Every structure is written in structure tokens, then in C-alpha cells.
Amino acid sequence: MNFRRITLLCVTVLMLTAIASFPVSAQAKGQDDGILIIYSTLDGKESPQVKMLDLLAGHFTSHVTVRKDSDVTASDVKGKEHVIYYGQTKRKLSKKLVSLISGVKEPVVAIGYNAGQISQFSGLSLTRKEHVYQIHSSTERNDVSLESGLHVLSVSGLKGKALYTFTSGDGKARPFIWKTEKSNVYIGLPNLLNDNLIVAKELREAFGEKAGTTLLYLRLEDISPMSDETLLLQAGTYLYKRHVPFILSVIPVYLNPETGDKVYLSDKPKMVKVLKKLQSMGGSIIVHGYTHAYRHSETGEGFEFWDAKADQPITSENADDPPSILEKEQAFPNEQAYKSYLKPFQEKEETYTRQKLTHAIEDLTSAGLYPLAFEAPHYTMSEYGYQIASQYFSSMFGQVQLSNTTWKTSGASPFLTKPAMLHGMTLYPETIGFVDTSKQNPLSDMQENISQMIDFEGGVAGGFYHPYLGMKYLPELVDQMERIPDSEWLDLKKTKQTVKTDKVEIHTSGDGTIQVKNGVSAVGEFFDHHRQTPLEKALWILSAVVLLFVIMFVSYTFYLRATLKKRMFKERRSLG
Structure with missing residues (x-):
């Protein structure tokens, strides 16, 4: 009897141990797999081109790891589904790195320079760099004309199949994208900022993904307490009647740059009523900053999470304080010293950013408006800012800033993505732009971009429209977007989203309903949110x-x- 009991006890313990260890193993696997990006840049930093590659790779996995060539270890490579090497600059790769990449069992993608040093691309030679205006794909009959041209690196010496070629001045067809006999892919495009559509197509092909349905979305942009409620309701009602779910990009506070006065949504009950009505008619609210302004700029015109005048991250909790001009990294003896120097400034940026995002979410929620995502004003935010925002939102819209030293470089992938730089947030990219009334044909740029998304297939055709334009361009814009074949409109409420602060939690589970936990009292919200400056506090x-x-x-x-x-x-x- 005792023997049987002991045996049963041992079996039970073993089973419980196995069950307990299973989730850990599954979690470990989830952390190990994904895509590894290895890059070579002149200064060893993640350049805008590297960040663009991060955006592209984030479409295929939620686990993107980005490493510079000298930092790659065996643990980085282990278990990865795919490895991408990007040589932005010419460099002699270390034997250790070459060995690690050569040991990868899955097909490798190499882009730009230095690929010939890797065993998967042994024999590859870059014969010339050219700017071409016409290319040919092996899967298409006709040549593709490029209005702005393309910088390409022509290759030779590989066995396999040319995927893309161009005709050189001597009349010969020269390949610049190649697939080897073992399915490794070389892409001879050194500039990923301008050529990301072709790279996206080739990554999709290399990773075995077929183009699916194109996702359409349209944002009604820059809605503030001072917006015209009539025009906003008119635009939203039109979209509702056309069965188009739409995005309401809302700024909760209007800032008058001349007087410094603020107008809150709670001061405009008519606007709140219109927004709540549109929310019930298929509109999904997203946070477009708190004031969409920094220092003494006007709401909708100014920046908020980037100091555009100094062209640097936010360095002060109070926007009225003069900026502290940040030193360049070159002024410090090493990277660690530079990080130590930045730390107090980042603490101020964090306090500022958290306050703005918290106030925006809680002001909207208190008004019965439930934000489901975030859009950074003018698409500008530091790397650290994105990390902070990811603690409040599961998704963001628009484009992303691709540099931590200037706001003037931004971009987006052509499809949904969850890159490393967004720390878990999903990007719904803006790819077709907006109605630009400064041009003779305000819809011309959008029409061209829509045509590109038709050719790309299975991406995201996202853009925005200012309600103050009235109805003059909106019907034609919707018609243009709906000419994209095999497409469907995004209903953000029917996706899984999370927005939260310490006092508010907003969730969507994908069935079209919104669950809200609101711990903000009306009195507390008034006293906490409506005292923004030292002068107001003194008053x-x-x-x-x-x-x-x-x-x-x-x-x-x-x-x-x-x-x-x-x-x-x-x-x-x-x-x-």
C-alpha cells in the first residue's frame, strides 16, 4: 500500500512539474523567435534607414530585435525565424559575425553592402551603383517606370534567379535583387527611406506571406474645442451614410497663442454632443495630443512632444521655460557619459509626456468620449517618448519620427506593423496623405499614392481629411479610396485595443463594443487637469x-x- 502511494505521489509531482513548466517554455520560445536585424552604419547608431527596416520587419512578427554588427551574440541569433543583414556603409565584417550568420539554417535576407562576405552570398560582387528610372520584375510582363528614380546596386556572381533588373547604358539587363538556389535573398537598395515599397514586397515574398486584403482608413483630423461643429457633423454623417467607419482625431484643449487662454471640451457642450453622436455613428476617437501645441504655438499648428524650435526632445516640464539646448554626443568621451548627461532631461520629458497623455485620456473619458489609440502631433516624438506612450496605448496612427536628432525625417511602412522602436504598439500607417488645397489639384498626391497602394496589394491605405474643408472634396476622396480592389474599411472598435492611465481603462475585444473603467471624478478632474501653468496655480x-x-x-x-x-x-x- 505504501509503495503504491509513493508511486502515485511521484507520478503526480512529475505531472504537475511538467504542466507548470510548459507555459515557461512556451513563453521562452515566444521571446526567442522573431526577426533579427543586424546593421552596419558609419557611426554604429540606428540610422533612419535602420528604423525603416525595423518598421518593415515589424509587420511579420511582434518580436523584432535590432543589433549593430559589433554587438551581435549567439543568443541574439538563436531561435530566430529570420535574419536580415543591412549594410548601409561598406565595412569588413568580423569573423565572429560572419560565422554566426553563416550558421543560420533559415534563408537570410541581405540588403546593401558587405553581403558578399557572408557564406550564403559567397561569390556576390557589386558591380556598379546607378540611379535608374525603369526596372523590370521577373513576375511582371511590363517594365515599371519610376518618376523620382531609384538608387540600385547591380550584382553578379551568384547562382539562382534574378528577381529585379534594370537596363544599363550599354543596353544590358543587370540584376539588383537576387534569390539564390537556397532561397537566400539579396536586395541591392542602399536607401531604404525612398525604396521601402520594393523592400516590403521582397520581404513578403522571402517570408512566404501572400498579399491579403487592403485596409482602408480615413481620419477626420485636428478636431479641437474650437472646431466647427456643423462641418464636423456634416462630414461624419456623410461617411456614416456611406457605411464608412471613420477615425475622429481629437485634441481636448485649444490653446490661444496670443493670450495663453485655454478652451476645454467641457467649455463646449455642443462640440461634446456632436462628438458623442459621431462616436455612436461609427466614429472611433483617438488622442491627437492634449493641446497639439508647444510653447506659444496655436493648437493644430504647433508641435507638442518635440521642441521644433530647438529641434530636439522636450527638455522642460513647463513649456514656458526657455529650452536647454542639448549637447551633441560627440562632445562626450563615450556613450555611457552621454547617457548620464541625458538622464535628467529625460526625466523632465517623461514627467511632461505622462502629464499630457494622462490629461488627454481622462478629459475625453470624463466627457463620455473613449479614445482607442494615439496620434502624435505632426508625427513627432523622441525614441523615449514612444516608449512612454506605449504604456498608455496599444496602437498609434500616422507616421513615426525616424531620428532622435531631428523631426524632419519621418516615415511609415505600407502595412500594419509592430516594430521594436514602438515598444509593443501597433502602427496603423498613413500612406496616402491628405487633401492639400495649396495645390491646383488638391487630390493629386492622394490619387498617386492610392495608385501605389493598388500596385502594392494587401497594405494599408490610410489618410486624413480636415472637416473645415466642408464637403467639397470628401465624396471624391472616398470614391478614390474605394477603387482599391479587394479592400475593406477599418473599424477600430472591431479590433483589440487598450488605452489606460492610473484612473482609466478602456478596452475593445473586437466585437465592436467598448469597455470602460473610469475612476476620475468630475471635481477631481477639474482641479487636477485645469491647472497647467505656475500662473494658473498661483491664481x-x-x-x-x-x-x-x-x-x-x-x-x-x-x-x-x-x-x-x-x-x-x-x-x-x-x-x-
């Missing part, structure tokens, strides 16, 4: 002091009157 303190004195004065007056009546009553009794 609140002064008001409280004045109110206290008024109460004391009134109380003392009543006390004196009561004392006087009591004395007069005593005098009458003594006299009488």
Missing part, C-alpha cells in the same frame, strides 16, 4: 486665500451682530 491659491478671508469676514460679522444683540438684550433687562 488658484490666491482665489482660495481670498475665499478664506471672505468666509472669515462674514463669520466675524455674524459674530459681532450676535454679540451686539446679546448685549442690548442684557441692557434692556437691567433697565427694565
